[in-house]
Amino acid sequence: MRELTMKLTRRMMMGAAMGGYLLSAGAAMAKTDLTFWSWRQEDRAFYTDMIKKFQEKEPEISVKFETYAPENYQTILSTALAAGRGPDVIQVRAYGNLETIATPGYLLALDKQNVPELANFPEAALAAETLRSDGKVYAVPFATQTMLVIYNKKIFADAGLKPPETWDELIAASQALKAKNITPFANGTATAWQNETIVAALLSSMLGKQFEEDIASGKANFTDPRYVNALSKLKDISQYFSPNFIGVDYASSQQLFAAGRAAMFAGGSFEVANFKAQNPGLDLGVFASPVGKAGDERLIARYYDGGYAVNAKSEKKDAALKFVRFLATPEYGTTFTNALKNLSPIKGIKIEDPLTQDVAKLADNSMSYLMLVRFRYQEPSGSVLLQSNVQKLLAGQQTPEQAAAEINKGIATYYKPFQK
């Protein structure tokens, strides 16, 4: 009986294979099925589209796109990879998060041989997907994120204001808005990570590229006057945040700005698409953090969101590499940027949306989104330290000096250049 079933199954399978062979009329290879994991549930339509485009070029490869909730993505991914399973192509995060899965050897190292398209990327983008211990690149970067100020053009025009260039102008503009009973900044500090984005969006120009270099070399640490001074400026401007800002969480501040009840939002460029979706009528502009004194270099804070990687244990590496190479082309970058209003780091892309063009222009002059890029590799992470101490500073529970000292103390426990 069992034998009969097996025979039958085998015959049926052969029949199916033959049929498939006849139908595909001369396809030389069997179809390769790739799986592709991502946490970008909201981008499903875009990726489905791109996979179709890819298949027009590579008809013998099919790609299955699967998404997981962002807050659990890292856990489910490392679980699958530790068990020797997982997808062929993986959307991974950058910096410290990349290290946790690249260090155990779960990802295939990429180079100019297997992915010539790496030449399409700026160095800083590749650095975000590089393992510090072996200097190899493990993923093709997919998005540049910037921290800047988003403003409501209509409110600014009605109040007769121009986007400020210096810190004093920003204070003056905020005063003018407040006098007209308009909330200048929608921001609140109740959600911890918002404090980190606010610092980067408002203070980058005042800190300056030199500060970042000095931190990297150990010439300066976070108790540096430049840092303390910037934090005290932040404390000054916080009186123009939304009413009761210490109790206003991320969602409430988004809502305030999207409803047109506040003039500015200090945060990530990734918010723009979100605001537009909630209120298509909004006329938005962006500007980089104001400078301390006229003539200083204006900067935004930049980081790379993550990349596309190949599973080292995949049995279909060749097909997976073909797909990843496709995700590294300027054509892909152009579609990505225009469809998702999210800046691709690939050189030579053509941007349609004027606001995204502005973001891209500002991104030319940038420093790192410091804590994520440099201090999220060990405990206590620079991000956690910055978030809680700035939250405390803005609540009036500690001075800028104290906040800077606390941040510095935490990082110095593992960061060698600070231990001298």
Place this chain on the structure above:
Amino acid sequence: MTLSRETTMSRAISFGFLVQIILIMNSFIMLYPVVVMVFSAFKTTAQIFDHPFAVPDFTQVQNFSRVLGETSMPTYFMNSILVTGTSIVLILVLGTMAGYAIARYESRTNTFILLFFLAGLMLPLKLAVIPLFILLRDLHLLDSRWSLIVTYTAIGLPSAVFIMAGFLRSLPTELEDAARMDGASEPRIMWSVMLPLALPPMAIAAIQNAVPIWNDFFFPLVFIQTDSYKTLPQGLTTFMGEYTTDWGMLFAGLTIAAAPITLLYIALSRQFIQGMTAGAVK
């Protein structure tokens, strides 16, 4: 004499008055937030902000139809029913088996078995979630409804064993002995003589476990990643994240999530109270 009785009476009346005020205030505090939740579900965000206390126009059901139509809430709801239902069946079956053996058969190991389950009653399994996570991964149950079902069954089993053993022990032996004389087999005695009598404690064990299982958030948070396997509490966090700025939708989602168990409670309040306090009331 009359005077003192009058003062006692008037003191009793004013005391009774105070009791009334406290109880009415307390019930108001308990119920009013729920009422506001339901009212707000019929409003737009702007109406909630501008008239938070107003009684809404109850014909405005857009929020509800959107929650049911365009979100995964119905899926979460089905998962909650599947997970809670299956867990309760398993808890009752396994709990009755162990409880029956402990209660109706003399054995030296009985005390030991009872202590074994007693330990399970005290230990918070939450703290063993890491090994549980790895165990479920190795059994390929992670990110499935079964991961929750086995966990909840393990948590609920001890209390069911206690309730069942306690009740079954109190039953007289006459019935059993009579059936034995008639030559009935042990399984038969259990199934057709004893168990029909044990339905009330089963109901208590079921309610006592069903409410916490239905409401649990921690284990799905750790075990479930795929949206289509999420239960109501975890799904609710996803939903609250998606509609974070639309308060009308948020309140409608909360109302829909709270409705089934609240209505059931109002209909069966005596059984609910008895079941849920069963562990703490001797």
Place this chain on the structure above:
Amino acid sequence: MPVSPKQARTLKHRSWVAFLVLPPIVFMSLFVVYPILSAFAYAFYEWRGLARGEFVGLANFREVLFGATMAPVVWNAFSHNVQTLIALMIIQNGGGFLLAWLLYKEPFGFRFHRVAVFVPVVLSTIIVGFLWKLFLNPNFGLVNQALLAVGLDFLARPWLGDSATALGALILANAWHFIGFPTLVYLAGMQRIPSDIIEAARLDGTSEWQLLKTIIWPLVAPSTTILFTLLFIGAFNWFEIPYVMAGLDGSPYGNTDVLGLVFYRTAFGNQSASIQNFGQGSALATLIFLFIVVFASMLTLWLRRREIQF
């Protein structure tokens, strides 16, 4: 040797009993005993993600209790758990006792009040957390709006953002959620007091207060013991309300951090720290666990002794 009928019967009998007890025991062993024992074992190893590394002895425990990075966080969280326990003991269990006593007198409408007080208990903690988070919103929430409406706007504040009120707000939300439970447990305890005791005391001219102090309170002592033990376990496992209302970081700046949040962050990571450490997580879980078992049993024994004295 042939099996005698009696032996055959006991054999059959034994296999029947085994059939009844083995599945539940195996189930419990696999999904409760084994994970709990493993949690202890895991705490002695170093972990790289989900892969177990080297045996490191007590290093994880040392880091959790005394390490420069972990210890301040853990002790800060612990102090919040203790504050929560004390506050809930007074508000939730004490308030419950008071309400039970009022209901016990069966005043007008007591059936309604009994059902009403238990409504929040059946709601999911997640629903309760979200509901109060929305109500406590500083600018649009019901609480501040209500204060404004009755002219008490000087009391309005950003409850969840202010370090002075954040933990208190979470504790009150929890008390709202669960006060019905101790109320009805105490009520059941009071109703079990033989009515002749109460009547005899009344005839002796005992005042209400005396009655409460010398008769009712001592006689519901068993309920007090159980309710306190449950509250103790609950307070040191506290997770859902802080998670929903204050976030994984215990915002603002650690003022609502509790051991449950620290454990979850350590074991499963959070967005702002890419580290996932099963070893330290297990060590923390083991310590919480031992703390609960040792203290809960000591307290239970002590409270039980008190019960007998009366």
